[in-house]
Amino acid sequence: MVPRQMVPRQQVSAWRPAVPGVVEVLHARFTEHAYPMHVHDAWTLLIVDDGAVRYDLDRHERGTPGDTVSLLPPQVPHNGSAATPQGFRKRVLYLDLDELDERFIGPAVDGPDLVDPLLRRRVGQLHAAVARRGDELEAESRLALIGDRLRGLLRPRLELPGAPRDTARSVAHDLRDLLDERLVPGMALEEAARLLHAHPAHLVRAFSGAFGIAPHQYLMSRRVDRARRLLLEGRPAAEVVTATGFYDQPHLTRHFKRILGTTPARFARSGRAATTATTAAAGTDT
The missing domain is CATH 1.10.10.60 (Homeodomain-like)
Incomplete structure:
Protein backbone atom coordinates (compact mmCIF):
# COMPACT_ATOMS: atom_id res chain seq x y z
CA MET A 1 0.00 0.00 0.00
CA VAL A 2 1.32 3.44 -0.92
CA PRO A 3 1.20 5.72 2.12
CA ARG A 4 -1.02 8.77 1.75
CA GLN A 5 0.95 11.97 1.47
CA MET A 6 0.28 14.30 4.36
CA VAL A 7 -0.69 17.83 3.36
CA PRO A 8 0.41 20.54 5.81
CA ARG A 9 -2.49 22.27 7.49
CA GLN A 10 -1.05 25.66 6.70
CA GLN A 11 1.85 27.24 4.89
CA VAL A 12 2.49 30.96 4.90
CA SER A 13 5.23 32.98 3.23
CA ALA A 14 5.23 36.75 2.97
CA TRP A 15 7.66 39.45 1.98
CA ARG A 16 7.87 43.08 0.94
CA PRO A 17 9.26 43.39 -2.59
CA ALA A 18 11.30 46.31 -3.89
CA VAL A 19 8.41 47.38 -6.11
CA PRO A 20 6.73 50.73 -5.45
CA GLY A 21 3.01 50.29 -4.91
CA VAL A 22 3.23 46.70 -3.61
CA VAL A 23 3.33 46.80 0.19
CA GLU A 24 3.30 43.02 0.70
CA VAL A 25 3.19 39.71 -1.14
CA LEU A 26 1.58 36.74 0.61
CA HIS A 27 1.48 33.12 -0.55
CA ALA A 28 -0.47 30.75 1.67
CA ARG A 29 -2.12 27.37 1.85
CA PHE A 30 -4.78 26.69 4.49
CA THR A 31 -6.86 23.61 5.16
CA GLU A 32 -8.40 24.49 8.52
CA HIS A 33 -7.63 28.09 9.47
CA ALA A 34 -10.51 30.54 9.04
CA TYR A 35 -9.78 34.25 8.97
CA PRO A 36 -12.01 36.20 11.37
CA MET A 37 -13.43 39.57 10.36
CA HIS A 38 -10.49 41.92 9.86
CA VAL A 39 -9.36 44.88 7.77
CA HIS A 40 -6.32 46.05 5.82
CA ASP A 41 -5.02 49.52 5.09
CA ALA A 42 -4.18 48.44 1.53
CA TRP A 43 -6.01 46.91 -1.42
CA THR A 44 -6.06 43.10 -1.37
CA LEU A 45 -5.64 41.58 -4.83
CA LEU A 46 -6.27 37.85 -4.48
CA ILE A 47 -6.09 34.83 -6.77
CA VAL A 48 -6.73 31.21 -5.80
CA ASP A 49 -4.62 28.48 -7.41
CA ASP A 50 -6.19 25.46 -5.73
CA GLY A 51 -9.54 24.97 -4.01
CA ALA A 52 -11.78 27.94 -3.33
CA VAL A 53 -12.30 30.61 -0.68
CA ARG A 54 -15.57 31.92 0.67
CA TYR A 55 -15.73 35.23 2.51
CA ASP A 56 -18.12 37.91 3.71
CA LEU A 57 -17.70 41.51 2.60
CA ASP A 58 -20.16 44.25 3.50
CA ARG A 59 -22.56 41.57 4.82
CA HIS A 60 -22.65 39.70 1.51
CA GLU A 61 -21.20 36.23 1.02
CA ARG A 62 -18.67 36.04 -1.79
CA GLY A 63 -16.44 33.38 -3.29
CA THR A 64 -13.19 33.05 -5.23
CA PRO A 65 -12.99 30.11 -7.60
CA GLY A 66 -9.78 29.68 -9.54
CA ASP A 67 -10.79 31.71 -12.57
CA THR A 68 -11.49 34.96 -10.72
CA VAL A 69 -9.47 37.85 -9.34
CA SER A 70 -10.83 39.21 -6.07
CA LEU A 71 -10.21 42.85 -5.18
CA LEU A 72 -10.97 43.59 -1.52
CA PRO A 73 -10.91 47.29 -0.65
CA PRO A 74 -9.01 48.87 2.25
CA GLN A 75 -10.78 49.58 5.55
CA VAL A 76 -13.73 47.31 4.69
CA PRO A 77 -13.90 44.26 7.02
CA HIS A 78 -13.92 40.77 5.55
CA ASN A 79 -13.27 37.22 6.70
CA GLY A 80 -12.25 34.07 4.80
CA SER A 81 -12.35 30.29 4.97
CA ALA A 82 -12.00 27.26 2.71
CA ALA A 83 -15.00 26.48 0.52
CA THR A 84 -13.71 22.99 -0.29
CA PRO A 85 -12.63 20.10 2.00
CA GLN A 86 -9.04 20.18 0.75
CA GLY A 87 -8.62 23.83 1.69
CA PHE A 88 -7.14 26.41 -0.65
CA ARG A 89 -3.88 27.82 -1.95
CA LYS A 90 -3.80 31.54 -2.67
CA ARG A 91 -1.51 34.32 -3.79
CA VAL A 92 -2.12 37.86 -2.61
CA LEU A 93 -0.74 41.26 -3.54
CA TYR A 94 -1.38 44.16 -1.17
CA LEU A 95 -1.42 47.43 -3.11
CA ASP A 96 -1.28 50.91 -1.63
CA LEU A 97 -3.73 53.70 -2.45
CA ASP A 98 -1.35 55.25 -4.99
CA GLU A 99 -2.24 52.37 -7.31
CA LEU A 100 -6.02 52.63 -6.86
CA ASP A 101 -7.51 55.60 -5.06
CA GLU A 102 -10.37 55.72 -2.58
CA ARG A 103 -13.00 56.50 -5.24
CA PHE A 104 -12.96 52.84 -6.24
CA ILE A 105 -13.71 51.43 -2.76
CA GLY A 106 -17.48 51.55 -3.29
CA PRO A 107 -17.38 49.84 -6.72
CA ALA A 108 -15.07 47.14 -5.31
CA VAL A 109 -17.44 46.49 -2.41
CA ASP A 110 -20.34 46.11 -4.85
CA GLY A 111 -18.50 43.54 -6.96
CA PRO A 112 -15.14 42.34 -5.61
CA ASP A 113 -14.87 39.13 -7.67
CA LEU A 114 -13.77 39.92 -11.22
CA VAL A 115 -14.01 37.27 -13.93
CA ASP A 116 -11.46 38.64 -16.36
CA PRO A 117 -8.94 36.23 -17.99
CA LEU A 118 -6.58 39.03 -19.01
CA LEU A 119 -6.47 40.46 -15.49
CA ARG A 120 -5.99 36.97 -14.04
CA ARG A 121 -3.05 36.31 -16.37
CA ARG A 122 -1.45 39.69 -15.58
CA VAL A 123 -1.71 39.10 -11.83
CA GLY A 124 0.03 35.75 -12.26
CA GLN A 125 2.76 37.42 -14.30
CA LEU A 126 3.27 40.04 -11.59
CA HIS A 127 3.64 37.35 -8.93
CA ALA A 128 6.33 35.71 -11.04
CA ALA A 129 8.15 39.04 -11.46
CA VAL A 130 8.12 40.05 -7.78
CA ALA A 131 9.58 36.64 -6.87
CA ARG A 132 12.70 37.30 -8.93
CA ARG A 133 15.35 39.73 -7.76
CA GLY A 134 16.52 42.07 -10.49
CA ASP A 135 13.17 42.10 -12.32
CA GLU A 136 11.74 45.13 -10.52
CA LEU A 137 11.24 47.08 -13.77
CA GLU A 138 9.22 44.22 -15.20
CA ALA A 139 7.16 44.07 -12.00
CA GLU A 140 6.50 47.82 -12.10
CA SER A 141 5.42 47.56 -15.74
CA ARG A 142 3.06 44.67 -15.04
CA LEU A 143 1.64 46.48 -12.00
CA ALA A 144 0.91 49.53 -14.17
CA LEU A 145 -1.06 47.37 -16.61
CA ILE A 146 -2.97 45.75 -13.74
CA GLY A 147 -3.90 49.13 -12.27
CA ASP A 148 -5.11 50.35 -15.62
CA ARG A 149 -7.20 47.20 -16.11
CA LEU A 150 -8.74 47.47 -12.63
CA ARG A 151 -9.68 51.10 -13.13
CA GLY A 152 -11.27 50.23 -16.46
CA LEU A 153 -13.35 47.48 -14.88
CA LEU A 154 -14.45 49.54 -11.86
CA ARG A 155 -14.94 52.98 -13.41
CA PRO A 156 -18.42 52.26 -14.83
CA ARG A 157 -19.63 51.52 -11.29
CA LEU A 158 -18.57 54.86 -9.80
CA GLU A 159 -21.40 56.67 -8.02
CA LEU A 160 -22.19 60.31 -8.52
CA PRO A 161 -20.63 62.50 -5.79
CA GLY A 162 -22.77 63.89 -3.03
CA ALA A 163 -24.96 60.84 -2.41
CA PRO A 164 -26.57 61.18 1.04
CA ARG A 165 -25.60 58.88 3.90
CA ASP A 166 -27.99 57.84 6.64
Whole structure:
Protein backbone atom coordinates (compact mmCIF):
# COMPACT_ATOMS: atom_id res chain seq x y z
CA MET A 1 0.00 0.00 0.00
CA VAL A 2 1.32 3.44 -0.92
CA PRO A 3 1.20 5.72 2.12
CA ARG A 4 -1.02 8.77 1.75
CA GLN A 5 0.95 11.97 1.47
CA MET A 6 0.28 14.30 4.36
CA VAL A 7 -0.69 17.83 3.36
CA PRO A 8 0.41 20.54 5.81
CA ARG A 9 -2.49 22.27 7.49
CA GLN A 10 -1.05 25.66 6.70
CA GLN A 11 1.85 27.24 4.89
CA VAL A 12 2.49 30.96 4.90
CA SER A 13 5.23 32.98 3.23
CA ALA A 14 5.23 36.75 2.97
CA TRP A 15 7.66 39.45 1.98
CA ARG A 16 7.87 43.08 0.94
CA PRO A 17 9.26 43.39 -2.59
CA ALA A 18 11.30 46.31 -3.89
CA VAL A 19 8.41 47.38 -6.11
CA PRO A 20 6.73 50.73 -5.45
CA GLY A 21 3.01 50.29 -4.91
CA VAL A 22 3.23 46.70 -3.61
CA VAL A 23 3.33 46.80 0.19
CA GLU A 24 3.30 43.02 0.70
CA VAL A 25 3.19 39.71 -1.14
CA LEU A 26 1.58 36.74 0.61
CA HIS A 27 1.48 33.12 -0.55
CA ALA A 28 -0.47 30.75 1.67
CA ARG A 29 -2.12 27.37 1.85
CA PHE A 30 -4.78 26.69 4.49
CA THR A 31 -6.86 23.61 5.16
CA GLU A 32 -8.40 24.49 8.52
CA HIS A 33 -7.63 28.09 9.47
CA ALA A 34 -10.51 30.54 9.04
CA TYR A 35 -9.78 34.25 8.97
CA PRO A 36 -12.01 36.20 11.37
CA MET A 37 -13.43 39.57 10.36
CA HIS A 38 -10.49 41.92 9.86
CA VAL A 39 -9.36 44.88 7.77
CA HIS A 40 -6.32 46.05 5.82
CA ASP A 41 -5.02 49.52 5.09
CA ALA A 42 -4.18 48.44 1.53
CA TRP A 43 -6.01 46.91 -1.42
CA THR A 44 -6.06 43.10 -1.37
CA LEU A 45 -5.64 41.58 -4.83
CA LEU A 46 -6.27 37.85 -4.48
CA ILE A 47 -6.09 34.83 -6.77
CA VAL A 48 -6.73 31.21 -5.80
CA ASP A 49 -4.62 28.48 -7.41
CA ASP A 50 -6.19 25.46 -5.73
CA GLY A 51 -9.54 24.97 -4.01
CA ALA A 52 -11.78 27.94 -3.33
CA VAL A 53 -12.30 30.61 -0.68
CA ARG A 54 -15.57 31.92 0.67
CA TYR A 55 -15.73 35.23 2.51
CA ASP A 56 -18.12 37.91 3.71
CA LEU A 57 -17.70 41.51 2.60
CA ASP A 58 -20.16 44.25 3.50
CA ARG A 59 -22.56 41.57 4.82
CA HIS A 60 -22.65 39.70 1.51
CA GLU A 61 -21.20 36.23 1.02
CA ARG A 62 -18.67 36.04 -1.79
CA GLY A 63 -16.44 33.38 -3.29
CA THR A 64 -13.19 33.05 -5.23
CA PRO A 65 -12.99 30.11 -7.60
CA GLY A 66 -9.78 29.68 -9.54
CA ASP A 67 -10.79 31.71 -12.57
CA THR A 68 -11.49 34.96 -10.72
CA VAL A 69 -9.47 37.85 -9.34
CA SER A 70 -10.83 39.21 -6.07
CA LEU A 71 -10.21 42.85 -5.18
CA LEU A 72 -10.97 43.59 -1.52
CA PRO A 73 -10.91 47.29 -0.65
CA PRO A 74 -9.01 48.87 2.25
CA GLN A 75 -10.78 49.58 5.55
CA VAL A 76 -13.73 47.31 4.69
CA PRO A 77 -13.90 44.26 7.02
CA HIS A 78 -13.92 40.77 5.55
CA ASN A 79 -13.27 37.22 6.70
CA GLY A 80 -12.25 34.07 4.80
CA SER A 81 -12.35 30.29 4.97
CA ALA A 82 -12.00 27.26 2.71
CA ALA A 83 -15.00 26.48 0.52
CA THR A 84 -13.71 22.99 -0.29
CA PRO A 85 -12.63 20.10 2.00
CA GLN A 86 -9.04 20.18 0.75
CA GLY A 87 -8.62 23.83 1.69
CA PHE A 88 -7.14 26.41 -0.65
CA ARG A 89 -3.88 27.82 -1.95
CA LYS A 90 -3.80 31.54 -2.67
CA ARG A 91 -1.51 34.32 -3.79
CA VAL A 92 -2.12 37.86 -2.61
CA LEU A 93 -0.74 41.26 -3.54
CA TYR A 94 -1.38 44.16 -1.17
CA LEU A 95 -1.42 47.43 -3.11
CA ASP A 96 -1.28 50.91 -1.63
CA LEU A 97 -3.73 53.70 -2.45
CA ASP A 98 -1.35 55.25 -4.99
CA GLU A 99 -2.24 52.37 -7.31
CA LEU A 100 -6.02 52.63 -6.86
CA ASP A 101 -7.51 55.60 -5.06
CA GLU A 102 -10.37 55.72 -2.58
CA ARG A 103 -13.00 56.50 -5.24
CA PHE A 104 -12.96 52.84 -6.24
CA ILE A 105 -13.71 51.43 -2.76
CA GLY A 106 -17.48 51.55 -3.29
CA PRO A 107 -17.38 49.84 -6.72
CA ALA A 108 -15.07 47.14 -5.31
CA VAL A 109 -17.44 46.49 -2.41
CA ASP A 110 -20.34 46.11 -4.85
CA GLY A 111 -18.50 43.54 -6.96
CA PRO A 112 -15.14 42.34 -5.61
CA ASP A 113 -14.87 39.13 -7.67
CA LEU A 114 -13.77 39.92 -11.22
CA VAL A 115 -14.01 37.27 -13.93
CA ASP A 116 -11.46 38.64 -16.36
CA PRO A 117 -8.94 36.23 -17.99
CA LEU A 118 -6.58 39.03 -19.01
CA LEU A 119 -6.47 40.46 -15.49
CA ARG A 120 -5.99 36.97 -14.04
CA ARG A 121 -3.05 36.31 -16.37
CA ARG A 122 -1.45 39.69 -15.58
CA VAL A 123 -1.71 39.10 -11.83
CA GLY A 124 0.03 35.75 -12.26
CA GLN A 125 2.76 37.42 -14.30
CA LEU A 126 3.27 40.04 -11.59
CA HIS A 127 3.64 37.35 -8.93
CA ALA A 128 6.33 35.71 -11.04
CA ALA A 129 8.15 39.04 -11.46
CA VAL A 130 8.12 40.05 -7.78
CA ALA A 131 9.58 36.64 -6.87
CA ARG A 132 12.70 37.30 -8.93
CA ARG A 133 15.35 39.73 -7.76
CA GLY A 134 16.52 42.07 -10.49
CA ASP A 135 13.17 42.10 -12.32
CA GLU A 136 11.74 45.13 -10.52
CA LEU A 137 11.24 47.08 -13.77
CA GLU A 138 9.22 44.22 -15.20
CA ALA A 139 7.16 44.07 -12.00
CA GLU A 140 6.50 47.82 -12.10
CA SER A 141 5.42 47.56 -15.74
CA ARG A 142 3.06 44.67 -15.04
CA LEU A 143 1.64 46.48 -12.00
CA ALA A 144 0.91 49.53 -14.17
CA LEU A 145 -1.06 47.37 -16.61
CA ILE A 146 -2.97 45.75 -13.74
CA GLY A 147 -3.90 49.13 -12.27
CA ASP A 148 -5.11 50.35 -15.62
CA ARG A 149 -7.20 47.20 -16.11
CA LEU A 150 -8.74 47.47 -12.63
CA ARG A 151 -9.68 51.10 -13.13
CA GLY A 152 -11.27 50.23 -16.46
CA LEU A 153 -13.35 47.48 -14.88
CA LEU A 154 -14.45 49.54 -11.86
CA ARG A 155 -14.94 52.98 -13.41
CA PRO A 156 -18.42 52.26 -14.83
CA ARG A 157 -19.63 51.52 -11.29
CA LEU A 158 -18.57 54.86 -9.80
CA GLU A 159 -21.40 56.67 -8.02
CA LEU A 160 -22.19 60.31 -8.52
CA PRO A 161 -20.63 62.50 -5.79
CA GLY A 162 -22.77 63.89 -3.03
CA ALA A 163 -24.96 60.84 -2.41
CA PRO A 164 -26.57 61.18 1.04
CA ARG A 165 -25.60 58.88 3.90
CA ASP A 166 -27.99 57.84 6.64
CA THR A 167 -27.22 59.08 10.15
CA ALA A 168 -26.13 55.74 11.65
CA ARG A 169 -23.74 55.02 8.79
CA SER A 170 -22.32 58.53 9.03
CA VAL A 171 -21.62 58.05 12.76
CA ALA A 172 -20.00 54.68 12.00
CA HIS A 173 -17.66 56.27 9.47
CA ASP A 174 -16.81 59.06 11.91
CA LEU A 175 -15.92 56.49 14.58
CA ARG A 176 -13.78 54.58 12.09
CA ASP A 177 -11.88 57.80 11.32
CA LEU A 178 -11.26 58.33 15.05
CA LEU A 179 -10.00 54.77 15.50
CA ASP A 180 -7.66 55.18 12.53
CA GLU A 181 -6.29 58.42 13.97
CA ARG A 182 -5.75 56.82 17.39
CA LEU A 183 -4.50 53.46 16.17
CA VAL A 184 -1.53 53.18 18.51
CA PRO A 185 -2.69 54.91 21.72
CA GLY A 186 -6.25 53.66 21.29
CA MET A 187 -9.41 55.40 22.41
CA ALA A 188 -11.93 54.74 25.16
CA LEU A 189 -15.51 54.31 24.01
CA GLU A 190 -16.69 57.07 26.37
CA GLU A 191 -14.21 59.52 24.82
CA ALA A 192 -15.35 58.62 21.31
CA ALA A 193 -18.99 59.03 22.34
CA ARG A 194 -18.24 62.47 23.78
CA LEU A 195 -16.41 63.60 20.64
CA LEU A 196 -19.14 62.32 18.32
CA HIS A 197 -22.04 63.41 20.52
CA ALA A 198 -23.53 59.93 20.59
CA HIS A 199 -24.34 57.33 23.23
CA PRO A 200 -21.66 54.60 23.55
CA ALA A 201 -24.17 51.82 22.85
CA HIS A 202 -25.36 53.66 19.73
CA LEU A 203 -21.77 53.92 18.51
CA VAL A 204 -21.20 50.17 18.89
CA ARG A 205 -24.50 49.29 17.20
CA ALA A 206 -23.94 51.74 14.35
CA PHE A 207 -20.36 50.58 13.75
CA SER A 208 -21.22 46.88 13.88
CA GLY A 209 -24.22 47.42 11.64
CA ALA A 210 -22.25 49.37 9.05
CA PHE A 211 -19.10 47.25 8.92
CA GLY A 212 -20.02 43.83 10.33
CA ILE A 213 -17.30 44.06 12.96
CA ALA A 214 -17.17 45.55 16.46
CA PRO A 215 -15.01 48.67 17.06
CA HIS A 216 -12.48 46.81 19.22
CA GLN A 217 -12.12 44.04 16.61
CA TYR A 218 -11.53 46.67 13.93
CA LEU A 219 -8.83 48.36 16.01
CA MET A 220 -7.00 45.09 16.74
CA SER A 221 -7.07 43.97 13.11
CA ARG A 222 -5.67 47.34 11.99
CA ARG A 223 -2.87 46.94 14.53
CA VAL A 224 -2.10 43.44 13.26
CA ASP A 225 -2.05 44.78 9.71
CA ARG A 226 0.55 47.36 10.71
CA ALA A 227 2.52 44.78 12.68
CA ARG A 228 2.91 42.47 9.69
CA ARG A 229 4.37 45.32 7.60
CA LEU A 230 6.90 46.19 10.30
CA LEU A 231 7.89 42.55 10.75
CA LEU A 232 8.57 42.23 7.03
CA GLU A 233 10.81 45.31 7.30
CA GLY A 234 12.91 43.37 9.80
CA ARG A 235 11.84 45.23 12.93
CA PRO A 236 12.23 43.18 16.15
CA ALA A 237 9.07 41.95 17.83
CA ALA A 238 9.55 44.09 20.96
CA GLU A 239 9.77 47.21 18.80
CA VAL A 240 6.71 46.15 16.79
CA VAL A 241 4.69 45.79 20.00
CA THR A 242 5.42 49.40 20.95
CA ALA A 243 4.85 50.74 17.43
CA THR A 244 1.45 49.10 17.04
CA GLY A 245 -0.16 49.68 20.44
CA PHE A 246 -0.23 46.14 21.80
CA TYR A 247 0.26 45.65 25.55
CA ASP A 248 3.08 43.11 25.25
CA GLN A 249 4.36 40.34 22.96
CA PRO A 250 1.80 37.73 24.09
CA HIS A 251 -0.95 40.27 23.37
CA LEU A 252 0.42 40.79 19.84
CA THR A 253 0.90 37.04 19.30
CA ARG A 254 -2.64 36.19 20.37
CA HIS A 255 -4.31 38.59 17.95
CA PHE A 256 -1.77 37.97 15.16
CA LYS A 257 -2.32 34.21 15.25
CA ARG A 258 -6.10 34.60 15.47
CA ILE A 259 -6.15 36.58 12.22
CA LEU A 260 -3.29 35.11 10.20
CA GLY A 261 -3.11 31.58 11.58
CA THR A 262 0.60 31.89 12.33
CA THR A 263 2.79 33.60 14.92
CA PRO A 264 4.67 36.88 14.36
CA ALA A 265 8.00 35.01 14.63
CA ARG A 266 7.10 32.48 11.93
CA PHE A 267 5.67 35.23 9.73
CA ALA A 268 8.89 37.25 10.01
CA ARG A 269 11.04 34.20 9.22
CA SER A 270 8.96 33.48 6.11
CA GLY A 271 9.69 36.98 4.86
CA ARG A 272 13.43 36.42 5.03
CA ALA A 273 13.23 33.17 3.07
CA ALA A 274 10.35 33.76 0.67
CA THR A 275 11.98 35.46 -2.32
CA THR A 276 14.00 32.38 -3.26
CA ALA A 277 11.17 29.89 -2.74
CA THR A 278 8.17 31.33 -4.60
CA THR A 279 9.20 31.43 -8.27
CA ALA A 280 7.87 27.93 -9.03
CA ALA A 281 4.56 28.57 -7.28
CA ALA A 282 4.14 31.91 -9.00
CA GLY A 283 4.33 30.43 -12.53
CA THR A 284 6.16 31.75 -15.57
CA ASP A 285 3.44 33.15 -17.86
CA THR A 286 4.66 35.70 -20.35
